Amino acid sequence: MLAYILRRLVILLLSLVVAAIVLFVLLRLLPGDPAAALVGVGATPEQIAAAQAQIGSDQPLGVQFLAYLGDLARFDLGQSFVSRAPVIEEISRRLSVTLPLTFAAFTLALLIAVPLGILAAIRADSWAGLALSVVSQIGIAVPVFWLGILLVYEFSLNLRWLPSGGFPLRGYADPGKAVESMILPVLTIAIVMSASLMRYVRASMLEVLNSDFLRTARALGESHRGALARHGLRNAAVPVVSVLGIELSTTFLGAVVVEQVFSLPGMGSMLLLGIQQRDYPNIQGVLIVSTLLVLLTGFLADILQRLLDPRLREARR
């Protein structure tokens, strides 16, 4: 197991390096000189040249790349072209919105999806199981931004219970308002996400219910309930955990859209603004930090999966 963790850790580090290279190449493929974006429209060639010297885009690509890796190793993500603020500061401010949003929505989705998914599998033949499947089918197909708009229509414009968007300027120093403005976004993400999670939980639970080992356990005298608790849940959890990592990452990045619906100042709106303003350091910073978080999630999900399923540790082929 330790060997696996070490090997997986090496892969994680290599992935980070490859991701850094991919990002470097991708951002250099964007049209236009970042220096031209820095000085704006109508700048003289001298001004552009000065800007190039300032951000180093007049250097050979190899030199630029080494400088970029060096900066990354020191967690220096540069300064925004527009606001001149260090990118890392802006990102940590934005993460204080996006991370709570993601984790609250993810937790709520799990709390909804796991019990309901198990119930839907166990009661697959009854009306309850059927109804749950229908609800999950509907939830999967609902566009997240549409649901957001509908929730705003009902709870903000019609009932006037909650704000329709925005985040208090003072942030969490204004805890009541901050929480209020998070409720609808969290609900929006959690509803859509729990629907797809429930489908996975139900499918993998159904597979376990049809499995030979469960029948054997029953034949050895365990009750249906006991066999499920002792053997079923753990086996059913393995495929679910493998999608959890992806789902969590999807939620984090899906926040791009939901933040836009509710005008939340998170990572998503930072990326969108960066693209509109051609603010390359900001775009690059958001992508690097997002990639890091997503890779870390995948790493943890893989380790968890191994812990749950000893077969994966041995069977290589």
Next chain:
Amino acid sequence: MSAVTRSRPRSNPVHWLGYGLVGIVVLFGVVSFFWTPYALSDMAGGRLEPPSAAHWAGTDRLGRDLFTQLMIGARIALVVGCGAVLIGGVIGIVTGVLAAFATRVADDALAAVFDILIAFPTLLIAMLVVAAREEASLGTAILALGIGLSPIVGRITRILTKRVLSKDYITAARVSGTGWGSIVFWHVLPNIAPFLGVNLALQFGLAVMAEASLSYLGLGAPPPNASWGRMLQEAQGTVYTAPWGALLPGLALFALVIGINLLADGLRDRFDPQRRDG
């Protein structure tokens, strides 16, 4: 089969609902090539009119016919979905199976590549591509979404294939002299096909959704491509006075995606041998 397996009727009315919903969207999408009630940019009506005999779905804030836009939106959703799943499916299945069969080092490398590419999800890749091309086109969106989907398909194909390969009947087949090529076609692909098919259908839905999200963010294909996502973005500001403008495009998107999901379920029930025996 074990006693818990349920028996299912061959033809499930819910699946016919799926065929029906997809059929309606396809019909509107195809008809939009030949006929729409108005021209797309024709400001024929008053501003934000509710649905009426002249404008079946009402008008937007410039007085343009919403039903016309909905029809064009159906066309765009279908074209993007088909193109993206085709590109993503081919790349994903080939690389996923290869990874599962590869040596340990190559497998790890491919798995890492899947992880990295998943770390740049569909929507982000598409956003970057749009940023890279000054002007977004339908083709870029399809390519970007297809490439964005491929690592998801690849990762799942790899995991499913490895699961099949760890089974005893594969060892038995190997011992009895079956080549790897035959194993892929006779054991691996048939065994992973049901799960993978369902997944590809979900990917189609995801691609349609991702295109709508792009358009909602203002990064989609430019006018005259009326995407459901852009319709929603335009309608959000006037949702209180003209709710139908935000209701209908979302409903169309919802109907298409749920239709595809139900259709996939129907296909799985028909082709999955484990279910057929039930």
